[in-house]
Amino acid sequence: MEHTLIDFYRAIEESSAKMLQAAQNKDWDGVARCEGACAVLIEQLRFRSR
Template structure:
């Protein structure tokens, strides 16, 4: 039985998929579709975990490092825009709980 090595291009594909999900989160936020934002955020979390696992098995190819940096910058810009769009919603959400006793689990 032979073991198949993971495709070295696969690691960069995780970054691309995370960026795509991040862009979808931003589009959902622009539409004030907060359920959609949460869905895409969950997809990002799964992809990030898969990336963490895969990155323990293989290294990012040197020719993909610049692309990774550009992808990460775009993800960070998307995240910043999402936060700006979500701030009024978050303030409204937090206001709903003003005066409520804090419960810790």
């Protein structure tokens, strides 16, 4: 399945929302997991947008 750029932005938005929720719950391991997921998605977005 081919992902469009908007799919990456939506996935980043979803992961960022999960990261916020984890931070509000003081779930620092969850924050770190979401941060890692965001980093991967951002790199994929950069690669695809070239």
